[in-house]
Amino acid sequence: MSSKKLLFISVILFVIHPAAAQKKPNILFCIADDWGKHAGIYGDKVVKTPNFDRLARGGVVFGNAFCSSPSCTPSRAAILTGRYPHQNEESGNLWSTLQTKLPNYAAILAQNGYHVGMERKGWGPGDFKVGGYSHNPAGKPYKDFGEFLAKRPDGQPFCYWFGSQDPHRTYEAGTGKASGMNPLDVRVPAYWPDTPEVRDDILDYYYEVQRFDREVGELLQKLEAIGELENTLVVVTSDNGMPFPRAKANVYDAGTNMPLVVYWKGKIVPQQTDAFMNFVDLAPTFLETAHVPIPKEMSGKSLWPLLKKETKDHRNEVFLERERHANVRRGDQSYPIRAIRTREYLYIKNLEPARWPAGDPQLYFAVGPYGDVDPGPTKNVLLSDTVKYAYYYQSAFAKRPAEELYDLKKDPEQMNNLAKSGSYRDIRQKLAAQLAQWQKETSDPRAAGQRPFETYPYYGNSAATEKMKN
Secondary structure, eight states, X not given: OOHHHHHHHHHHHHHHOXXXXXXXXXXXXXXXXXXXSOSGGGTOSSSXXXXXXXXXXXXXXXXXXXXXXXXXXXXXXXXXXXXXXXXXGGGXXXXXXXXXXXXXXXXXXXXXXXXXXXXXXXXXXXXXXXXXXXXXXXXXXXXXXHHHHHTSOTTOOEEEEEEOOTXXXXXXXXXHHHTTOOGGGOOOOTTSOOOHHHHHHHHHHHHHHHHHHHHHHHHHHHHHHTTOGGGEEEEEEXXXXXXXXXXXXXXXXXXXXXXXEEEOTTTSOOEEEXXXXXXXXXXXXXXXXXXXXXXXXXXOOOSHHHHTTSOSOSOSOEEEEEOOOSSOSGGGOOOOEEEEEOSSEEEEEESOTTSOTTOOTTXXXXXXXXXXXXXXXXXXXXXXXXXXXXXXXXXXXXXXXXXXXXXXXXXXXXXXXOTTOGGGXXXXXXXXXXXXXHHHXXXXXXXXXXXXXXXXXXXXXXXXXXXXXX
């Protein structure tokens, strides 16, 4: 065959299969630790997030992104496995383990030729070795992105997990105000008292949000410097809500409605979407990005039809849950919750309403009373005067009924429980049925009356564990 014919055939093959001549895409996943939906692009007038906002303007920014569970370990496990927390066995609890038998997008990409790594906080907290891993399930650990790239084989696509520990507590008091933010500009939610201590606490949280944003910007600069930004899917989000009362470790929006932006210049259609997504959808999205088959064991579904604007919808609702957060109840007890969130309503089923939702009040070791709420100035204000701040104290720490129902159009901050209202009976029954059906379809042990989450080992503070058992 002549050289001219060979050249002609090569050109034809390239036209028919252009992907064969393209590099496989990279994936950069940036996850904050306890960052609620506070960013400039979401209308916050105080916190400055120029890098997140820049990605949002050129990518897809989600208004209705929800973590699967408002607790670090189960949320991060759901991201990796594409499965709901109750499907991930031990990893439905905080300070647990993650079994290698479960699908893991990071491991799958490594098996399919990707250079995979992470820094700082990946999956966890917990003991991954118990589950069979030799390193963190999110990837092999590296000092930083620079070291990771330096050890990347030439031409190999990469998947990198940047796990910041901001804005997790504790905070250096006064950093927010010292950075130039004005406490008078802060909007205090309806579930906290408006005091100078609370306003300053919010500013210190914002300070760490801004530090996370700066580090995201540094990663983007690195990608641009090596000419890889346009070949990289960039995702920026958080694991659960801010570490304040009635937020983190709660299934109210303050604990579960997450910041999320997906960016890939020229490959996705920039848009602000109010479509619902759950974090179980991230793993299938990453695998489809890499043209790797999605395991049937994953419950999530890829976001790509939405990212390409082939559809405006993705889910009609999201399902939320939590099991044991911190070990703050006698007998290692959980506080199990299942919930359904639609555009109009949030319906919550508290499966053990006789227990304290924020942890037992009489335990004072480790994180103190009501230990599911991180220690900090806002929590201290509520505890300082339980009479003066009775409304806020009760909403954060008191026992809750078996059912909660909130009309989100009338009550966006979810303070007025309508579960016993006759006017909402049909709505409550419909949502309860949907929730029960989802539990059945996803093989939730709780739906069958099983309680494995009460017995899984806790790999956190052993001294605290022993004290609780004694």
